[in-house]
Amino acid sequence: MAAVIEIKDLVKDYKLGEVPVHVLKGISFKIERGEFVSIMGPSGSGKSTLMNILGCLDKPTSGTYDLDGISVGRLSRDELADIRNKKIGFVFQQFNLLPRTSALENIELPLLYGDAPAEERRERALKALLAVGLEGRESHQPSQLSGGQQQRVAIARSMINNPQIILADEPTGALDSRISVEIMAIFQRLNREDGITMIVVTHDPDIASYSHRKIHFKDGSVQSDDRIAQPREAQRDLERLPAELAVA
Amino acid sequence: MKKLMMSTGIALRALKVNRTRSGLTMLGIIIGVAAVIAMVGVGSGATARIQQQIQSIGSNLIIVLPGSISANGVRLGSGAMVTLTEDDAKAITAECPAVSIVVPAVRGGVQVVYGNSNWATNAQGVTPDYLAIRDASMMSGQFFTDQDVDSAAKAAVLGQTVAQNLFGESDPTGQIVIIKNVPFTVSGVLTPKGQSPSGQDQDDVILLPISTAKQKVLGANKANAKAVGSLMVQAIGPRAVDQAVEEMTALLRERHKILSGQDDDFTVRNLTEVFAAQETSAQVMSILLGAIASVSLIVGGIGIMNIMLVSVTERTREIGLRQAVGAKTRDILSQFLVEAVTLSLLGGLIGIGVGLTSSLLISHFAKWSTQVSPLAVLMAFVFSGLVGVFFGYYPARKAAFMDPIEALRYE
Numbered sequence: 001m002a003a004v005i006e007i008k009d010l011v012k013d014y015k016l017g018e019v020p021v022h023v024l025k026g027i028s029f030k031i032e033r034g035e036f037v038s039i040m041g042p043s044g045s046g047k048s049t050l051m052n053i054l055g056c057l058d059k060p061t062s063g064t065y066d067l068d069g070i071s072v073g074r075l076s077r078d079e080l081a082d083i084r085n086k087k088i089g090f091v092f093q094q095f096n097l098l099p100r101t102s103a104l105e106n107i108e109l110p111l112l113y114g115d116a117p118a119e120e121r122r123e124r125a126l127k128a129l130l131a132v133g134l135e136g137r138e139s140h141q142p143s144q145l146s147g148g149q150q151q152r153v154a155i156a157r158s159m160i161n162n163p164q165i166i167l168a169d170e171p172t173g174a175l176d177s178r179i180s181v182e183i184m185a186i187f188q189r190l191n192r193e194d195g196i197t198m199i200v201v202t203h204d205p206d207i208a209s210y211s212h213r214k215i216h217f218k219d220g221s222v223q224s225d226d227r228i229a230q231p232r233e234a235q236r237d238l239e240r241l242p243a244e245l246a247v248a
Numbered sequence: 249m250k251k252l253m254m255s256t257g258i259a260l261r262a263l264k265v266n267r268t269r270s271g272l273t274m275l276g277i278i279i280g281v282a283a284v285i286a287m288v289g290v291g292s293g294a295t296a297r298i299q300q301q302i303q304s305i306g307s308n309l310i311i312v313l314p315g316s317i318s319a320n321g322v323r324l325g326s327g328a329m330v331t332l333t334e335d336d337a338k339a340i341t342a343e344c345p346a347v348s349i350v351v352p353a354v355r356g357g358v359q360v361v362y363g364n365s366n367w368a369t370n371a372q373g374v375t376p377d378y379l380a381i382r383d384a385s386m387m388s389g390q391f392f393t394d395q396d397v398d399s400a401a402k403a404a405v406l407g408q409t410v411a412q413n414l415f416g417e418s419d420p421t422g423q424i425v426i427i428k429n430v431p432f433t434v435s436g437v438l439t440p441k442g443q444s445p446s447g448q449d450q451d452d453v454i455l456l457p458i459s460t461a462k463q464k465v466l467g468a469n470k471a472n473a474k475a476v477g478s479l480m481v482q483a484i485g486p487r488a489v490d491q492a493v494e495e496m497t498a499l500l501r502e503r504h505k506i507l508s509g510q511d512d513d514f515t516v517r518n519l520t521e522v523f524a525a526q527e528t529s530a531q532v533m534s535i536l537l538g539a540i541a542s543v544s545l546i547v548g549g550i551g552i553m554n555i556m557l558v559s560v561t562e563r564t565r566e567i568g569l570r571q572a573v574g575a576k577t578r579d580i581l582s583q584f585l586v587e588a589v590t591l592s593l594l595g596g597l598i599g600i601g602v603g604l605t606s607s608l609l610i611s612h613f614a615k616w617s618t619q620v621s622p623l624a625v626l627m628a629f630v631f632s633g634l635v636g637v638f639f640g641y642y643p644a645r646k647a648a649f650m651d652p653i654e655a656l657r658y659e
Contacts, residue, residue, distance in 0.1 A: 057572060057652045078576040085574020096569045096656065100265050110573040112254055157573070 003066075004164050004197050005031040005054065010063035012049050023049045025220040026063065033164075036191045036198045036231070038208040041217030047201050048169065050217070054199065055088055055167050056080045068164050085113050089158025089196075091168035095150045097142040097157075104129060104138045107156045114161065128156035132186055148179035155186055165197040166190065172207055178241055184210045185234035210234050251582065259587035262559070273555045274595035276548025277635065281599025281628045282606060283541035289607035289618040291534020297617050298530050301445040302523045306382040308489050312479040312496065315514040331513045333474040334458075336503060340481065343499055346492035348484045351377045352458060352476040356466040360454055361426040362414040369410050371427065371454050373461025374480075381482045382441075389421035389436025392457050400459040404432040407451040408440040430464045432456070445523040489518055542631075548595065549635035556588050556643035567647050568655025581648035588640020589633060596632030600625055 012024040023046045031037055041047045052058035053065060056072055057080075065072045068087055075083065084090075089110075097106045107125040116124070129138060132152040142150050151171060158166050168187070172180035188210060191198045200211060208214050209232050216224040263270040314331040337352040351374055358371040378384065379391050392403040404425060411420050420434045441450040456465060458476070483492035493516050504513055560567070567580060575583075604625075607618040 052653050055572070057656075078578075081571065081574050081576045084572060090572050092656070096565065096572075098566055098569070101261075109570070112258075113570075113574040113576070113579055161574075 002033055002069075003030040004033045004035075004068055005199075006064075006066040007054075008064045010050075010053065010065065011061045012046070012053065012058075013061045023220055024053075024060070027220075027222055028063075029215065029222065029225060031165075031197060031199065033197055034191070034195050036188070036210075036212045037200070037215060038211035038213070039199065039201045039215050039217065040203060040205070040208055041223070042203070045217040046220040047217045051167055051169055051199075051201055054165075055090060056083050081113075085110055086161060087164045089161070089163040089166040091151070091154050091158050091166060091171045093170035093173040095142070095147075095154045095174075097150055097153055099143065100141055102139045102141060103134060103145065103153045103156075106142070106153050107160055109157060110161050124160060125156075128160050129153075131159070132156045147175050148182060151175060151179075151183055152186065155183070155190075159190060159194070159196065162194070163196060165199060168198070168200045170201055170203075172202065172204065177206075178238075180204075180207060181234050181237050181241065185238060188234050251579070252586070255579075255582040255586040256590065258583050259590050262563075262587055263590060266559075269555060270591060273551055274591055274598065276551035277545065277592050277595025277632055278548075278599040278602060280541065280545030280548040280635075281596050281632050282603035283544050284538060284628050284631075285600060285603025285620055285624060286607045286610065286618075287537035287541040288534060288624045289603070289620040290610060290616055291530070291537045292621065292624075293611070293616060293618040295527060295530040295534055296619050298445060298523070298527045301443065302520065302527065303383065304441040304450060305444055305519055305523070306384075306480075306482065307520070308483040308486055309381065309519045310481040310483060310489065310493060310496070311517045311519060312481060312500070313515045313517065314478075315512050331504065332476050332479055333472060334476055335474055336500060337476065337479050339503060340479070340496055340499060344492060344495040346483055346488040346495055347481055349377045349381050349482045351375050351381050351480040352478075353378075353480060354458060354461055354466055354477040358427050358454070358465060360410060360414065362420075362423065365414055367410055367413040369407075369452050369454055371456055371461060371465055373456050373458035373466065375458055378455065378480075381480050384441065385439045386436045387439040388419055389434070392435050392455075397457040397459050400463055401457060402430060402432045402460060402464070403435045403457060405435055405455040406437050407453040407455075408437065409449055409452040410454050411437045427454070427456075428465050445526055486520075489520060493518060545631065545635060549592070549639040552588055552591055552636060553639035553643060555591075556584060556640055557646070559587075560584060560643050560647045563647075564650065564655045564658040567650050568652050568658065571650070571652035572656060577648045580650075581644045584644035584647045585637065585640050588644065589636035592632045592636030592640075593629070596629050599632065600628060603628070 008028045010024055010027045011022070013020045013022050015021075027050065039047050039050070049058070053060050056067070056075075059073060067083065070083070072080070072083065098109070104122070104125050107128050108121050111121040111124065126138070129135070132155050134149060134152055134156070137145065137149065142153070145153065166187075171187075172183055175183065184207060187198050187200065190196045198211070200207065202208055209228070212228055212231050214224070214226050214228060215222060312332060332352075334352050337350045340347055341350045354373040356371055358369060360367050360369055375397055376391055376394055379386075386405075387408070389405075391405055392401065395401070396403050404427070406414075406420055414420065414425065415423070419437075421436055423434050424431045425434060426432070438451065438455075444450050462473070481492065481496065483489040497512065497516060500514055501512065506513060570580060604620060607620050610616055611618040
């Protein structure tokens, strides 16, 4: 298997006044195509900074980052925007949907910055909407959707451009436990059926147990990097959960 | 092109979401554009009216009046002695190449009587060339002829004001009016000209053959039967006016035997020049009005900048998200720029409507003539677009160069 992400000696420093703060202290790892990785660690451990760099939103101070064979470190602002558009999907804790904009148009958003004509955009957005189980909610605005539904719209948006990787930053942080499992079920399906590499940042060990590999962060370094022999199946867990919680 | 359509779509949606705010922001531009259009309309209307008045006194017209002369060191008033004659008029016609027509004139106040009504007016003795030199035309009847002048016929041409005061609505042509106990046949009525640039009623006049006027009405000058009150001279073209003045001055000095160093015994007045000054001041006025109105357009532009800055700050997270999903610098830049330009162009369009309406209202209620040229409308529209670009660029740039991480994290 080819590595979709390869980072080597990644260092990120911030300057707070005179004193530089070392947020990432020389991290190296590879993520193979089709892996499902969870990144854990206490806040301040540097996992958000790492996610920003992996998401091509930020550049490392030193070290290299190859994404799908492209060395990202030297790319310009607009070239990075293009990489984010084509290769990366983002899912955020706060969903980050455009207010007063329909679900379908929210899903379509990344396509607006590509070359797809309007009809194709609509078609693909509709397909993604159905894939996350939001049939009939096409014209609902975020304020008319529940948290779980909003996060599904966000997931549909992240997968619209058939990205190499989806980066999810605390995707279940604002959701209750059953909805969280539902979201993880969608992630597992995307990972298994579409072969999208999933990287999920979480501090919830339950959520991490749905992944195939757990990377622990502490003080800007990798503390542990373990394969999970038997990842949990979110779909099976859902069937066992009491039905009355399923309303949301 | 596709990108622009897309930006326009996003911009229109954003403006629709904040309807009240967009409307109020546009109001600045609407008022600015409307003010420019209405003010320029009033200004160019005034200029056009003055031009029309200048036309009404006759084009390229020069008036020669008898001047002051000194007799034994005592300076006598203008016209106190006979200095201009019909022979001068003939000589000017014959010898000055820059002059096309000369009309000698005498004038005086008279009481005109018809039946039991009468009217005090200004009688002018002239020749038939008067029509050409004053750009005048007949509303009814005929002007008197050269034969009438030679034979001192008792024919009269009435101005509109005189005709109305004596005859009301009926046609005076062929009727008899009495001036100083002499019966005159009315041969026609002049087309009204309205006010002169100096505010005189140019229609309150009765025209007689110059010979008849001198012999029967105003009385011939005892010293010189050929004396005239003034000469109306037309130059062959607008550029020839100065040359005509020079030629005439030289010729008249020679004919009047004035030695070099002595003052002229006549005065030459270039009327076009006098009234052109009024035209210039009206144009300056119109530029001034336009400039003051433009200030409000600029203030409107600052309003746009202000609201766009607020909007950019409010939508920081949206900007961050758009950047995260692949919007490039120019995508964000054009989104906000198009939003600002849409505001200003839409405001410009509405402003043009309001401006045209208010200039119509001004001319209707204030009775000022207003004139809005298509060029002024186009300029106002283009200028409002430029205001949008100018004042929208800074906020749009601010949005486009945001750091996506900070923008996404913005609360």
